[in-house]
Amino acid sequence: MRLFIAEKPSLGRAIADVLPKPHKKGDGYITAANGDTVSWCIGHLLEQQQPEAYDPAFKKWNHEHLPIIPQQWQLAVKKNTAKQLGVLRTLVKQAEQLIHAGDPDREGQLLVDEVINFLGVTGAKKDSIQRCLINDLNPSAVKQSLSKLRSNREFIPLSTSALARSRADWLYGINLTRAYTLQGQKVGYKGVLSVGRVQTPLLGLVVRRDNAIEAFVSKAFYEVWACLETEKGEHFKAKWQPSEQCAKYLDEQGRNLSQALAQNVAGRISQQPAQVKKLKREHKKPAPPLPYNLSSLQIDASKAFGLSAQQVLDICQGLYERHKLITYPRSDCRYLPLSHFVEAKDVHAAILSNSQHLGQQGSLFSQTQFDLKRKSKAWNDKKVDAHHAIIPTKKTSNHLSGNDAKVYALICRNYLAQFLGEHQYHAVRVEVEIALGLFVAVAKELIEDGWRSIFIQRSKSHNQDNNNETEQLLPRLNLGQHLKSLQAEVLEKHTSPPKAYTDASLLAAMTGISAHVSDPQLRKILRDTDGLGTEATRAGIIELLFSRGFLSRTGKTITSTSSGRGLIEALPDVATYPDMTARWESELSAISEGRSQYKKLMSPLQEQLKELVVQSREVLPKGLSGLGKPRFAKKRRASTKRK
Numbered sequence: 001m002r003l004f005i006a007e008k009p010s011l012g013r014a015i016a017d018v019l020p021k022p023h024k025k026g027d028g029y030i031t032a033a034n035g036d037t038v039s040w041c042i043g044h045l046l047e048q049q050q051p052e053a054y055d056p057a058f059k060k061w062n063h064e065h066l067p068i069i070p071q072q073w074q075l076a077v078k079k080n081t082a083k084q085l086g087v088l089r090t091l092v093k094q095a096e097q098l099i100h101a102g103d104p105d106r107e108g109q110l111l112v113d114e115v116i117n118f119l120g121v122t123g124a125k126k127d128s129i130q131r132c133l134i135n136d137l138n139p140s141a142v143k144q145s146l147s148k149l150r151s152n153r154e155f156i157p158l159s160t161s162a163l164a165r166s167r168a169d170w171l172y173g174i175n176l177t178r179a180y181t182l183q184g185q186k187v188g189y190k191g192v193l194s195v196g197r198v199q200t201p202l203l204g205l206v207v208r209r210d211n212a213i214e215a216f217v218s219k220a221f222y223e224v225w226a227c228l229e230t231e232k233g234e235h236f237k238a239k240w241q242p243s244e245q246c247a248k249y250l251d252e253q254g255r256n257l258s259q260a261l262a263q264n265v266a267g268r269i270s271q272q273p274a275q276v277k278k279l280k281r282e283h284k285k286p287a288p289p290l291p292y293n294l295s296s297l298q299i300d301a302s303k304a305f306g307l308s309a310q311q312v313l314d315i316c317q318g319l320y321e322r323h324k325l326i327t328y329p330r331s332d333c334r335y336l337p338l339s340h341f342v343e344a345k346d347v348h349a350a351i352l353s354n355s356q357h358l359g360q361q362g363s364l365f366s367q368t369q370f371d372l373k374r375k376s377k378a379w380n381d382k383k384v385d386a387h388h389a390i391i392p393t394k395k396t397s398n399h400l401s402g403n404d405a406k407v408y409a410l411i412c413r414n415y416l417a418q419f420l421g422e423h424q425y426h427a428v429r430v431e432v433e434i435a436l437g438l439f440v441a442v443a444k445e446l447i448e449d450g451w452r453s454i455f456i457q458r459s460k461s462h463n464q465d466n467n468n469e470t471e472q473l474l475p476r477l478n479l480g481q482h483l484k485s486l487q488a489e490v491l492e493k494h495t496s497p498p499k500a501y502t503d504a505s506l507l508a509a510m511t512g513i514s515a516h517v518s519d520p521q522l523r524k525i526l527r528d529t530d531g532l533g534t535e536a537t538r539a540g541i542i543e544l545l546f547s548r549g550f551l552s553r554t555g556k557t558i559t560s561t562s563s564g565r566g567l568i569e570a571l572p573d574v575a576t577y578p579d580m581t582a583r584w585e586s587e588l589s590a591i592s593e594g595r596s597q598y599k600k601l602m603s604p605l606q607e608q609l610k611e612l613v614v615q616s617r618e619v620l621p622k623g624l625s626g627l628g629k630p631r632f633a634k635k636r637r638a639s640t641k642r643k
Helices: 009-018 079-094 104-117 123-127 139-146 151-185 199-215 244-249 259-269 294-305 309-321 338-357 359-367 404-420 452-454 503-511 520-525 539-545 562-570 579-592 598-616
Strands: 002-006 024-026 029-031 039-040 045-048 075-076 099-102 220-229 234-240 272-284 424-434 437-448 484-485 489-495 551-554 555-560
Touching: 002 009, 002 079, 002 104, 009 029, 009 039, 009 099, 009 139, 039 079, 039 562, 045 104, 045 151, 045 359, 075 079, 099 104, 104 151, 151 562, 151 579, 151 598, 199 503, 199 539, 199 555, 199 562, 220 259, 220 424, 220 437, 244 484, 259 272, 259 437, 259 489, 272 437, 294 309, 294 404, 294 503, 294 539, 309 404, 309 503, 309 539, 338 359, 338 404, 359 404, 404 452, 503 539, 520 579, 539 551, 579 598
Parallel strands: 002 039, 002 099
Antiparallel strands: 024 029, 029 039, 045 075, 220 234, 220 484, 220 489, 234 437, 272 424, 272 484, 424 437, 551 555
């Protein structure tokens, strides 16, 4: 008997649907006509043991116990899913062949591997375990996945990476949370001061942004715009570029802070001859945006519809599990396998069938001609492993509305963009000399809309501030051409504070964490895929900071609370900046790819924890005095039964 172990019931049912019928449904499993059986986990059936499992003395929080570092790691059975683990225990003993059907990511690999190991599978039976990678719950896709089983041993590095992350997070979170909560109690903080290797640097980003906004003092700066006229009476504007001689009047961004200087320049160039000194006209053909991974989808959906990261994840799970309209949603990949290209016609037909539910975006899809033989750079086997980009499936639906329809439309849009022609334009940059001063004008000359035709253009008013930098049409100019500078304009502007974080910008910061890393060498080695947290966990981490009272939300704006700021002020920089976490993520990626080992992450961490615990005892977080909310234990109802 072959036993498929799925990560969750919905995936298990999808596998059973393609196995020979009739089926026999048991309690927590389904058996096919040929004897193959499908069972499932219900998310995590196991969890890391609490410290008191290693030593009863650890139940009471005490600095003297820290750091707590287990010598032999233990897993506990989750009480609410213990029954399903019992079902799997029986089936695993009966099975001749095990097939791992966890979700196609790092956590999905470990989740099922842990169950198999916990149930004592060893020897030849363990060595023969196969891996089934399913990205699409529709029957044809599931059948295809079942025909491409791989050895589970290929995924040992991926599982090891997830195990290292799980244990490292436990060590870091348990020890520093206890250490700083104990210090917080000394100043009257009520509650738990939760510290984590991802959540705390993320909170640090928000706190530092809030501090920068509060400390910001606006300054006036001045621009000079030349109003230029050709011999044919055509007009355009060009912006003054201050020379090195003006450096003492400029700020760090090169903005001119001297009104007198600006007025002097304007006076000197008005009613003067001008000449085109440089003319650059580049033919640009930007590629269409790639299909989405989860983070890029969450960012775009937040910008377009104001949805939180968690809302987008929940919507995607529904589109995947309930509607079966999209492929696996927790993907960190934005590319597609070449083998999927032959399905483009069917996917396109499904999108058109569903387009009636997608409003204006759906109308664009149905009115646009797509070249389904066109193959963009999105199809690249070298950049696809366990899972591919999030794309529509071949399924049609009559029950799609609201935010479900909006997010589905975004996924369809980025997929369909791969089958449209090039977006082409000329990027024009003109340098004009007036009275020895340099002035620049830039413009875009559209050649072909191409793939941009299905991207709904929203109002540009939010990007304009009457600064004359809006896109302008330039007349046909030639190098060396003589012009006339009419009356110049001086514009007074004011520097703006940094923008408060939103879900979109916070997710962008998490995925592009190298921009926030202070160590230049580390910044160089970080890859695009590295970041704070994983695709599957980022939304939950943001929500965790809200639930723990460290962040608050007003509309789209996310800010830190007094408790959040007090915690960051109390912690050492190594805990609040993303450098350490970025190193972890880089190391975890190396482990998952077989380029590094478990001990290379864990051994230095254990030594670092000893130092951090010592440092914590020297800190009294006075900024947290009187804050927080005490946690009260739930009262148990009196029971008439004796146990």
